[in-house]
Amino acid sequence: MPELPEVETIVRNLRNGHPREVRPVNPPPEQSARKVREPRPDYETAPLTSTSLLGKTITEAAVLWHRTLAEPTPEAFFPRIKGQRVEDITRRGKYLVFHLSLDYLLVHLRMSGDMLVTSVTEPLAPHDRLTLSLDDELRLAFNDTRKFGRVWLVDNPETVTGHLGPEPLDDNFTTSDLYALLTTRKRQIKPLLLDQTVIAGLGNIYTDESLHLSKIHPRTQSNTITQAQAEALWRNIRYVLAKGIEQNGASIDWVYRGGGFQNYFQAYGRTGEPCYTCGTPITRILVGQRSTHFCPRCQPPTM
DNA sequence: CACGAGACCTGTTCGC
DNA sequence: TGCGAACAGGTCTCGT
Numbered sequence: 001m002p003e004l005p006e007v008e009t010i011v012r013n014l015r016n017g018h019p020r021e022v023r024p025v026n027p028p029p030e031q032s033a034r035k036v037r038e039p040r041p042d043y044e045t046a047p048l049t050s051t052s053l054l055g056k057t058i059t060e061a062a063v064l065w066h067r068t069l070a071e072p073t074p075e076a077f078f079p080r081i082k083g084q085r086v087e088d089i090t091r092r093g094k095y096l097v098f099h100l101s102l103d104y105l106l107v108h109l110r111m112s113g114d115m116l117v118t119s120v121t122e123p124l125a126p127h128d129r130l131t132l133s134l135d136d137e138l139r140l141a142f143n144d145t146r147k148f149g150r151v152w153l154v155d156n157p158e159t160v161t162g163h164l165g166p167e168p169l170d171d172n173f174t175t176s177d178l179y180a181l182l183t184t185r186k187r188q189i190k191p192l193l194l195d196q197t198v199i200a201g202l203g204n205i206y207t208d209e210s211l212h213l214s215k216i217h218p219r220t221q222s223n224t225i226t227q228a229q230a231e232a233l234w235r236n237i238r239y240v241l242a243k244g245i246e247q248n249g250a251s252i253d254w255v256y257r258g259g260g261f262q263n264y265f266q267a268y269g270r271t272g273e274p275c276y277t278c279g280t281p282i283t284r285i286l287v288g289q290r291s292t293h294f295c296p297r298c299q300p301p302t303m
Numbered sequence: 304c305a306c307g308a309g310a311c312c313t314g315t316t317c318g319c
Numbered sequence: 320t321g322c323g324a325a326c327a328g329g330t331c332t333c334g335t
Contacts, residue, residue, distance in 0.1 A: 002328060060327080067311090094329080110329050112313080127313085146312045148329065163322080187305060203328055252316075252328070268328095289307070 002109045004168075004201030005244030007094050010115055012141075014096075015089040036059035051117065051138060064110075068129040068142065070150040073258030074303045081105070081132070081153055092161045093200030096216065104157040107142060113149035116141045116210040164200040168237050178237075179230035189225065190218035191288035193237075202237065205250055205261075205268045208293045210237045212267035217299045218287045224302055267293040 002010070012018070061078040063069050069077060084100035090096065096115065098105035107115070116125065120139045124131070128141040130151055142151060150158050165181070178223055181198055182189065193200055193207045198237050204298070211218050213236040225233070244250060249259035252269070262269075266276055271284040275295040283296050 006328075032312080043327095108329085110311095111327070112329095142310095145314070146314095146327090146329095148311065148320080185304090194329085205328060289309095290329095 003203035003206050004241055006249035007091050008245050009249045011089050011091045011096055013052050017050050053086050056134035058134055059130050062131045065129040065147055068151055071152045078184050092165045093196055095161055097157055103153050106152040106157060106160045108150050110148035112146040113144040116143050165196050165198045168199055168201055169241055175231045175234040178234045182225045182230060186223045190220045191221045192222050204290055206240050209240045209269045212294055215298050217301045218292045218294055218303050
């Protein structure tokens, strides 16, 4: 679920101590706001705090669902993490990276994960899978309904993130880098963009939005992309990711409240609704087993 | 190498 | 209203 902008938002909140605010956003003109539901009851007992975790020391740890902890073993986890201080919190692709005194704690949220900061005096939320207690009675909980998420405690973060492709928002990620990534492979472009070893951070939403803005059909063979198309795609990938971050991510259903990017969707989730450019209904197809939304007129298949 | 199917999980929404 | 099917922001592994 969470893609690069959602992970970046969570990282910034944990690092800077700003709660994700649930506030109205200004929908772009002539675009209808998408529904955002009320918070789920279990979240109401788990209020977000505005406290930064930087400088806090870990005093307790609990693994509530054993498969959540990828490394090390649950028995080795607490003795090793106990007493380590949170020096920094960063992001690599869709991974959260906690820089501790001696080790790195990496978290991947997969489809339904979230990081909740509460007081240790609060009851656990229904889907808390791993919790850390820190100074000042703080609790950091990895909450993950579907149990797909994973946590690693390692001395070298590269052992977990080493397989990832470049960061699309990096200054040194250029349009010719993207062109090379596409043309040196012969794959459908959408699954290629979703492949984290090729480029890190894109998921289903931001891929559909990028391809739509770039007027590229999601099944286009990557090696047939022109230089001009690659340039447009490079610009639009960076645009939607930056816009997503600016909007604190996208909030759909009950996940990631506070985001506003759902109000800017042009393709994702708009099946049957008119394309903002040409009025043709947005179509949903399956590409690489993923739900894919596009405009059949603006994004024609390349023959 | 590229791609599809199935697995991993729980919860909500859809369609009859 | 009820109930099973379909679907969900991700990734991994296996077989062709």
